[in-house]
Amino acid sequence: MDAWIQEIGGRFGPDQYLFWTRIQCLLWTGADFVIVFHLLRIANLARALLGRRTHFISYIVLFATLPLAPFVLVAPTGGLIFLIELLVTVPHFLLILYVIAANVRVFPLAANRLFGAR
């Protein structure tokens, strides 16, 4: 076990760690973006079914986080990568909370309209 850890640890250095961290950060940000974008679309679909005003500023906030993501590729240190990821993923997380909180009554009503008894 110790020899195995030494073998692996000898091959995976700080440079490889930073490289794979950058790749994973981009993939994680991409998944977050797709999730938040389609959550907004579902919420707006529900709101449109009920004749309510749809979300718009949330889209602006979401797209405003996109330009920061490529800087992960050129950030020189892990600390800076972490800071960039915070600036990108914290707004995404807050958007998810906002959309769920703002539509906690809209979703059941829209589901009833779509799937309820006629």
Added chain:
Amino acid sequence: MKRALPLALALCLCAAAQAESPLDWHAAAQAAAAPYHNAVYLLLRIAGAVWIAVEWVAAVVLVWCYWLLRARAARLMPGKDH
């Protein structure tokens, strides 16, 4: 005990004069621990890959749900732009 104390002190001083500095000890300890740190970082990256796979599966499911709901809404309310 009292006779041994000066001898012990003299031995310590000789050892200290020949030994490397504490900074060298620290660097040597860090170099010895580096493979273990690297192995932990590799495990962190593997865990990160698993988490990202879960997130992408959730993203695909959400996209699929959106298109299902949109198709359902279009069937129920034809003519209305969704």
